[in-house]
Amino acid sequence: MNTDGEMDTVAARFSAEHSEEVVAASFANTSDPRLHRILTSLVGHLHAFVKDVELTDEEWAAAIRFLTETGAMCSPVRQEFILLSDVLGVSMLVETLNHDTDGGTESTVEGPFHVVDSPPRELGADIALDGKGEPCLVTGAVTGTDGSPVPGATVDVWQANADGFYDVQQPELQPERNLRGLFTTDDEGRFRFRTIVPRYYPIPTDGPVGRLLEATGRHPNRPAHIHFDVRAGNYRSVTTHLFVAGTPYIDSDAVFGVKDSLVRDFPVVDDPERAAAAELPNPFRTVHFDVVLRENPT
Amino acid sequence: MNTDGEMDTVAARFSAEHSEEVVAASFANTSDPRLHRILTSLVGHLHAFVKDVELTDEEWAAAIRFLTETGAMCSPVRQEFILLSDVLGVSMLVETLNHDTDGGTESTVEGPFHVVDSPPRELGADIALDGKGEPCLVTGAVTGTDGSPVPGATVDVWQANADGFYDVQQPELQPERNLRGLFTTDDEGRFRFRTIVPRYYPIPTDGPVGRLLEATGRHPNRPAHIHFDVRAGNYRSVTTHLFVAGTPYIDSDAVFGVKDSLVRDFPVVDDPERAAAAELPNPFRTVHFDVVLRENPT
Incomplete structure (x- = not known):
């Protein structure tokens, strides 16, 4: 005192x-x-x-408004804060810091569209329910870093349609769960499914993040890709993309998600017999994407 | 190529x-x-x-959830992002960086409750419309840094009621525009109004910011204060508080808003004649708060 x-x-x-x-x-x-x-x-x-x-006071007030409008844009099927994190490279930084490659498939951002569960489907099923786009057969195998197959792994895939929109962005135009599927690898760790070749697309620009991109002279586009989330017991799961080689914007992804190791060719196959076997029209496109999971630390 | x-x-x-x-x-x-x-x-x-x-991924996801919930808490009468900025000291930092004192009254945070316009009132009016609390006469003058009076300055004041809530927080319990007033200084730059002695109060804790305070062992309280926003042509406006000397939490304001120069005694006056002149019951409390505005740079 x-x-x-x-x-x-x-x-x-x-x-x-x-x-x-x-x-x-x-x-x-x-x-x-x-x-x-x-x-x-x-x-x-x-x-x-x-x-x-x-x-300045005015800039602080603008920042408060921006955050408030970003919050107001969020809904069960729209995550504007994830978009903001994505375009500022924060999502990709967190992803990269937490997922050393170490012999496994490289990870990339999950993105804001994994907002509904993918429907479980049989191997070989066609996830393109709207009949649009260039038919494509996707094949691959899940292995450990020692090359041993991982049977029973779940392979969750989702992608935009031929117009560049996810099903949840067009609930009245696309069938429910269009271009989403949850597959389980067979005894030899293999998976396969039918889909369409994805197209590049803009991230949603009708919100505050779109205005930010416009004000900074940035295009909103993401190079064409299929999302993969692969999980199996005793292995670390990986969230990643399969990118289409030669897609526009492969060098300027709006969310910084591209890694060279994730880019694959999608060659055309012109062979009626193979088309019939794949249950696809001839000619069709194809891509092979093997996923390597790291073992969990013991 | x-x-x-x-x-x-x-x-x-x-x-x-x-x-x-x-x-x-x-x-x-x-x-x-x-x-x-x-x-x-x-x-x-x-x-x-x-x-x-x-x-980590999980911490990033928690941050996204926190921001999303902060956005969802915002409404026309609730600004959770300003509260967040306040409890992280960002509001006070911006305020302090942008408002050199330089002989003028020090500024402090505006806070999130200046969300409705204050009603214009005659000098001497009573802004306490709910009849609760300890009656108080507030007097003061607005001058330039050279001491010259500033007639016609607007003095916007707002404060919490005796229970520690602003009118907009209790639309069903408090009269509309309770404890808000917009006054204009007289020919000698003076203002006066009747109110109640403010009480310390917690910032709203029923949202994400409240959970943040709880998780960090911080109390949510602000020491008792009356908000002032004073403006006049040719002068820089000032947004500040008048703090009650001896109020609890004067050394641990949840939003870091206290400056020593803004603290005043609110002495008791026990004098029936002065009470009658002030149109207040005897005894009553009183405080004097002069506001010094800096001239605009020419």
């Missing part, structure tokens, strides 16, 4: 100079040490950014 | 090591140089944060 009978507490009053320390000190009672570390680092970098650019 | 007939473009493929540069390069065509600077800095600091803490 001092002579005025008040507490002698020397309050750490907020100042621009010491702002990070003052705010970080407020987190001192955080019981989860990981949360404490994350918040302390976040506040440090966030304040450093604000000071670096000397953010 | 190389021998394969393809473009020689050396694509800057994404890598964790060079992630900031790859994303920053995507902003090269931004026409507004200020936006370019802000986004480049933002991406640099954001990626540095992710790398610093090695954010």
